[in-house]
Amino acid sequence: MSTNITAPESLVSVIIPTYNRPEYLRKAIASAVRQTYRNIEIIVSDDCSPDNPQAIIDEFQDSRIRLRRNPQNLGIALNVTSAFKEAQGKYVASLNDDDLWNEDYLAKLVPYLDANPDLVVAFCDHYVIDSEDKIDYLKTEETTRYWQRSRLKEGVYQPFYELSVVDQSVFIALATVIRRDAIDWDSIPLEVGLFWDLYLAYLACRSGKGAYYYPERLTRYRIHPQSETQISGKKNVQAKIRTGKAGIFCYEQFIADERLQKFRPYFRAKLAQSHTTLGIGLMRSGQIAAARPHFWKAIQYQLNLRSVAALTLSFTPGSIVKLLKV
Template sequence: MSQVNSSQEPLVSVIIPTYDRPEYLKQAINSAVKQTYRNIEIIVSDNCSPISPQKIVESFGDSRIQCSSQLSNVGMFVNQMDTFKKAQGKYVASLHDDDMWNEDFLEKLVPALEKNPDIILAFCDQYIIDKHGKIDHIGTEENSTAYKRTILKKGVHQPFIEIAVIDKSVPIAAACVIRKEFVDWEKIPQEVDGMWDLYLAYLCSRSGHGAYYYPEKLTRYRAHEQTDTNLSGSLDAKANLSGSLDAHTKAKIRKGRAEIFCYEQFMKDEKLKKYKLYFKQKWLESHTTLAIGLLRSEQTTEARPYLLRALSEQKFNFRTIAALILSFIPRPITNQLLGVAAK
């Protein structure tokens, strides 16, 4: 595909927060550098990795890339928001350090934003790839179907609150271009943590502006054992090593707390009142998620109130009942049932 004259293109800021994934980072940067849309800046923000990615950045010899490092590990959320705030472009696009874009990702999404000045974001569908970069075709179709992108019509959707926060069709973190000036970046509270992408989708959807959907798969989301989604796991997720258990437990607790906060905010929003019952159910499910994380970390007393609230305010839920029963079982047996006993 031919490249557009970059002098006529608005600047797009590509933000890449990273931590200790040098090989994946190299692939992510490479996919940004090779964009057929040329007028970009690439902002790499390292969250104090053991080895600085500076040499990786320098190896590209591309003046469009800038790299900075946090003085200490500030957490995923702060590092992510720092990159957004450093962006100088008219548009911003998040690219996680383990994901990749097709070469024409920006070329196909930016024109929709330029043509429609009231659109706040443009997004596309995505492939799911494994840790080696191979496309998981079954996983891809399951993902697209689960987030209803297979039935979403191409073009402008306005309003798009249901698409953003109910169907969760908008992959903010890796397959979306956002009009920077329409977002108040200071309104994203730190409590949203790893759910920052859902919260940002929420802010964009309640703004009154529209969203544009391009139904082609233009990005590649890498599903592997170190993603927060996989680390947060499920009730029967297994980890054989103490270090792995610690990561799974922390991810589960982070996810639970972040979801509780987000759904509480959504329930309070008058613009979203028609979805209040849905958010209430998700809020209660988040209580169980947090409680399971607390049980794994042997914080049984702290876990029970979350389980009791979830059980008292929703219909029969096996996951919640199972977790509550486990909270009264002796620890060695609980460890085995949670699938986290060291072998």
């Protein structure tokens, strides 16, 4: 007679990077605590918020949660990667402080990694929600199509370069569980900035292992006025500069990788976009001379109306530039 022995759950380290969003942070932590998959540690990585979030953590009275707090603001890339390096789990998963997980998120993804050591990530689709947690179903469908998940079937993708760095279907910051020991966490440079999750997806596919796609929406991405995505898309000068610099660094790395050679036309287009974005940010901050080389580089990578228009505007009087929209 045989006896069935249930294997213990693998430890998953949940990383929650945060800065100055206490109410959203409370909701994010709650969604991690409520996971039906119980063997987790939760590392709240605070980037020197004005108010220490320890009091929020104490509200949960859950020994699985701990705080790491930077003595000074380090920026998102260093804040999140520092937390990853402290993780003890077999797997790691990131949860932005303004996003949410469904209760069964880890329970549905982790088993695929446990069952197949040749997988480096398991990922899913996600909902889009507003500042009040309400699902925007129209935006959700648009997002699924935009990130090319509408054409994906459930199963293993190996290799998955196109999924990770072109289609960007693998959403590391919210909807992906990663095999921790498959990543060299010291190889994530600070220059990746806001694009840390894209670069981490690149490292994951470079491991040679595969990705498992689970087509259900198990997480919730919040769009609100204070999110970096919304800020970068508006006229925030520093956000544009940060976005442009991070994009240039990442796409220069990708275009130099021989394994990604067939995607070089795409990377050239993204480099043109990133140089233009950086140039516009510099121009709006009054650094006209510093902006022009980026417009020239953008045109060299890909001739497009946005870059040409921005370059032309850089030669107009400063008082006029401030009034024009690019």
